Amino acid sequence: MEIYQTEEQQVEAIKGYWEKNGNMIIAGIALGFAGFIGFNFYKDGQLEDELATSDSYQALMEESTKDKAAFTENASKFISENSATSYASLTALALAKEAVEQKDWQGAQTQLLVAVDKAPSDGIKGIASVRLARVQIQQEQFDEALATLSKPIPESFTAAVEEIKGDIYLLQNKTELALNAYQVAIASDGLATSPNLQMKVDDLATTVNLTTTVPVAK
Template identity: 75%
Template sequence: MEVYQTEEQQVEAIKSYWQEHGNMIIAGIALGFAGFIGFNLYKDNKLENELAVSDSYQVLIENSTKDKAAFNNNAEKFINENAETSYVSLTALALAKEAASAKEWQTAQKQLIKALESAPSDGIKGIASVRLARVQVQLGQYEQALATLAKPLPASFTAAIEEIKGDTYLLQDKKELARNAYQAAIAADGLASSPSLQMKLDDLATAVNLTAVDPAQKS
């Protein structure tokens, strides 16, 4: 590296470098400043778009109880127009809830799969998975329901998962597996959210005891 012996030499070297590269430096600064402004404009536009989508979603949900048919149509349109946003999952969950309340299980399943695939967080994924498993049980898709529940989900869903597994096993006449699942649900504090869990377990124990009694003794 060149060493400058005097201040005059340093000044002359700076002048020479600036004459040769000054325009490039200015252009670089200008581009950088323009990029900074452009980035901030992009962020502002993005935020504005996100707020607009949020407002549209809020209006959509607020109107959901007024006209079910209109809500379904508007919700599908909203999903198509905002396919890259987290509101797709939330809207699909709302559509699934409407379908389930009308016992339209196939439609509910379709919307819950959409909600699961577009879930922006583990929490939303857990909600969609648990509801999907319940719908699959209603459709008699027991193995699919168990497969849905077998996927990794947050620990906060353990009680719900085990209760649905218990219901599924019971419908398959797998009483021992059902009992184990209900006990696991209770151990995960499931009674706090589902008081009927204890009744399910007690009824199952009664059924098992009756089955074990000698037919001659029952007469």
């Protein structure tokens, strides 16, 4: 590194360096500053879009309690326009609920498939999958329902999944498989959310003459 012995030499050296590199330095600063502004502008714009989508979703949910027909129409449009957001899945779940209340099982299934596909988290996907299986049972699509439940679902849904499997097996007259599924559901603390589980086990155990071998959950 060159050592300058006088202030005049230092000044002349700085002048020379600036003449050679000044334009590059200015351009670099300008680009960096522009990039900083652009990044923050992008983030601000993104936040505004998210807030607008959130507001639209809240308005839809309020509408669902006041005007069912308008909600159905507007919700479908909302999903189409916001398919890349988490609100698409939540809106599809709401539409499926409306369809179930009307016993429109095919419509409910269509919306639940959207909810599963667009789910922003494993938890939401689990909820949608369990509801989808129940709707498929209503349509007697037993194999499809079992296939739905065979896909990865969070462990916290084990009791619900096994109880639904038990219901399917029972409808297929596969009593031993049904009993086993119900017992797994109970072992997974299923009685906490479905008190009728024990009754299902007891009734089924009597039917297949296995009363003495079926443990009673406490």
